[in-house]
Amino acid sequence: MTTTTRPADYTARHLQVLEGLEAVRKRPGMYIGTTDTRGLMHCVWEIIDNAVDEALQGRGDHVGVTLHADGSVAVADRGAGIPVDIEPRTGLTGVEVVFTKLHAGGKFGGGSYTASGGLHGVGASVVNALSSRLDVEVDRAGKTYAMSFRRGEPGLFDDGKGEPSPDNPFEPFTNTSELRVVGKAKRGVTGTRIRYWADHQIFLKGAGFDYEGLVGRARQTSFLIPGLTLVIRDERGLPDTPAADGPHEEVFEHDGGISEFAEFLAADPALTDVWRLQGSGTFTETVPVLDSKGHMTPTDVERECDVDIAVRWGNGYDTHVRSFVNIISTPKGGTHLSGFEQALMKVFRKQLEVNSRRLKVGGDKVEKDDILAGLTAVVTVRLAEPQFEGQTKEVLGTAAVRAIVAKVVEGELNTRLTSTKRDDKAQSAQLLEKVVAEMKSRISARQHKETQRRKTALESSSLPGKLKDCRSTETDRTELFIVEGDSALGTAKDARSSDFQALLPIRGKILNVQKASVGDMLKNAECAAIIQVVGAGSGRSFDLDMARYGKVILMTDADVDGAHIRTLLLTLFFRYMRPLVEAGRVYAAVPPLHRIETSASGRAKGERIYTYSEQEMRKTVTALQKKGRTIKQPMQRYKGLGEMDAHQLAETTMDPRHRTLRRVTMADAEASEGVFDLLMGSDVAPRKDFIISSAGDLDRERIDA
Structure with missing residues (x-):
């Protein structure tokens, strides 16, 4: 029986206040998007991005990711290591604060990170809340510290002499937490190692780690941070994967930066070299800052935004544009991409106007798609505390970035297109001619679409004479x-x-x-x-x-x-x-390779069987012989479609009732x-x-x- 609450009975006692990590476990979609493979991979990205942020600050040049056979994933870096001292407000160690408190971390403008992928201070704590077990080890000040968590709660696992597992007995801390010292670290060595097991109470049954996605993200990151080495190791031994026959490891390191990334992404022959458009700008924004008394005070802060863009046009018509903020991919764009496209339009319209007679532009207007045809671009900006739309960080929202990117692109691209250097001049001329050709092609196609209608061979003689058309117009x-x-x-x-x-x-x-x-x-x-x-x-x-x-x-x-x-x-x-x-x-049609005919035997009538591979033919012949059927020799092997009779071709390859299509x-x-x-x-x-x-x-x- 279902009961309902009347409006008069709906009072404050019906409201629920979710404390701490309870909120994450209750509504995981708010923090990681989904609870399928995409959400699980987002958890991986959160930990990897924290490690990469260390490299972004010049602290460490190596990140290792290991997919273990037991379904866990480990991420290790050589950064500064998570702080292990006591945080004064909470009385907890830095490690416990980072992994158990939402909106806690070193990326809120304290000066530790000038630009980072981390922003909201929830990444590590969200991953911890959605893990059945999470182990963290930190190397700092000559010691190795360790702490374990079960679904966000700190405590001790009794692993005995066996392998660490979320199913081992667990004893939560009751009065005080303990950050254990488990070994010594070499002098000068710092870093963090995190290993976690996804919680199957949260994630869907089919959710798993996507190796190809992991490799793609690692390759992308290695382009964005020259000199950073990322090692991806798969020990799961899953069938139909590179690790099916044993552990598989891939190493990514690219010193060419985003210029090399643009070359990697480009699929068509080059029309221009890779051009780097670099610059910076400042802006002021008002942000609430936590003062010493714990009060949030609105404060004007001057920010610096560094812009680094690689562009390259090719002979093709496809567009490949990737955008990033502090190495975080923004697949849905944002203000940085808007500023980039705005500047492209302004620069090219101006250049076509100046060269209109030579290029025979006429009265036509260039559009964005004409300029983007054949473009491969990597757009990156770096700034402190960018504004994203949500924890998944797919769209940049910081408004001032648009104008800064537009100004940098406009100045740098104008310099390239008006350069008097021989190579630049030749490439600029080719590029402007391509843009005009794309514009004229678009206008011609639109006019053709407006004036023409679908015609069959009976209505028009413009179609090739060798076409044997059909009667239907459906x-x-x-x-x-x-x-x-x-x-x-x-x-x-x-x-x-x-x-x-x-x-x-x-x-x-x-x-x-x-x-x-x-x-x-x-x-x-x-x-x-x-x-x-x-x-x-x-x-x-x-x-x-x-x-x-x-x-x-x-x-x-x-x-x-x-x-x-x-x-x-x-x-x-x-x-x-x-x-x-x-x-x-x-x-693709699938014509047969062989035609097997059997002789009539007793009540069994003669059969015609078509096979489509040598293996299928041998298997069919063996099966027929076991049944005592006589096969007419020689069996016919079709070398080409022309060797088949019309009824055979119709029966095997063309008739929708019998054919096979791929x-x-x-x-x-x-x-x-x-x-x-x-x-x-x-x-x-x-x-x-x-x-x-x-x-x-x-x-x-x-x-x-």
């Missing part, structure tokens, strides 16, 4: 088969349903667009025909709603050459028609970008290394000799 049900060769086209023409299946033949291997420029791609007859038939444009002007077909199916032979052609086609779609791939509308997906765009660049890009050495290292995994039976 995009959702139509399919475009891109077919390898004219011989396969002949068979496919008889096998298709002309009502909704269209065919476009291509001759051999198309241009590798990963290496070629946009101009070369558009001049290539096969690439131009595919883009024209799909009908949605290409690059940044691609409009998914204008695509003429609901599915695009790549139908190539089931051999090595067919796989290569399929890869070249996928490269074209990935580079210039990516929204089609992202929408899950690009497929959908091409982009679960990880950055990983896909890296794979395409490795396999299809212009840099030969990494591809050669990949081929040599992977040669042992090659199935030699798949090579047609």
Whole structure:
């Protein structure tokens, strides 16, 4: 039975006041966002960021992260170490204050940290509250101090001679807490080591540590703090991970800073060098400061904001912009990113106005997307006590940063674009020409969209003559088969349903667009025909709603050459028609390799069985022989689609009732970008290394000799 409280009965006794870390355990989402893998990883970031803040202050140059087999994670740094002396207001040691009190720490303007990722003083205490066990060791003043916590409560675990575990007997401190001295530290050695086990009362059952995410964050941080070494070690031995066969360790250290980061992020050929835009500015803000009597007093404080930005334009049209505040990633931007984009618009509009006659700008206005096309940028600012929107720190809110970043970018970029140095002058000219070309392309695409409507081959003769179009104009049900060769086209023409299946033949291997420029791609007859038939444009002007077909199916032979052609086609779609791939509308047909026929035996009728690999064929033959079935010899092995009869092709590859299609997906765009660049890009050495290292995994039976 459910009871309700009437408004008259709702009094102060119904209110709950959550004390200390109770609030964190009651409402964890407020502090870490979610209680799934993302929230668990946020706990890791909180501890790692505290260690990195030490390196940011020049205290320590090494951070180690270890994922243990028992599900715990350990973070070690060589910073100054958490204070171990008594904090006068609470009477507790610095270690206990940091791990048990919300909004406690050394990052509230006391002078210990000029710029840090930590801001609210809740990171370590939140992680402690959401841990089933947390152990901390601190090296300071020649001694090693230790303390343990269970769900935020300090006490002692009885580990005996076994391994530390949250399931071991625990005795909480009752009257006073004890920061134990457990050993000696070498003279001059300081640092902090934290190991914690996530509390499964809080986190969802499937939550786990994401190794790839950890590696990505470590690599990113090593770019942001030149000279810092980060070591990521995985001892879990999970299947399908680098540590499946034993402990796996990766070390990250980059001395090139954000210039090297921009080069790492960029996927397209360079149009300009990496330009560093650096400067600083000051601003005044009123903040409440805790005085000696414990009162909060509004005080005007002068802040300094350091700006360091790396920009680089390439020949592509994709934009990669990463922004950071005190090495904390701000994926949703904020005032620093607004100031950056504001300055870009101002500078380029001014430069295009000055060079309008040479560049033939006319009366058109450049827009932000025209400037951002092909841009890779790393935007970093450093300031004391930045204002973020929430503990997850995804958006910077400090208003004064916008004007400071805009001023620095405007001055530095203007200097670059007006430089009289030969290299700078040539790169600036190319960059301005690219921006104008992007602007004209955008305007042309918009005009085309406004004046044109979807046309079929019956309405327009502009489509390639080799296209065998379908009759239906319902995009959702139509399919475009891109077919390898004219011989396969002949068979496919008889096998298709002309009502909704269209065919476009291509001759051999198309241009590798990963290496070629946009101009070369558009001049290539096969690439131009595919883009024209799909009908949605290409690059940044691609409009998914204008695509003429609901599915695009790549139908190539089931051999090595067919796989290569399929890869070249996928490269074209990935580079210039990516929204089609992202929408899950690009497929690969799966034609069979073998046709097995059995003779009629008794009541059993003869069968036709298609298999799609050597392994499947051998398994099928073995199974049929065990049943006593006779297999007609020789078995047919299809070398190409042209060898199949129309009814066989329809039955196995084209008829929606029987066929198998593989959908091409982009679960990880950055990983896909890296794979395409490795396999299809212009840099030969990494591809050669990949081929040599992977040669042992090659199935030699798949090579047609």
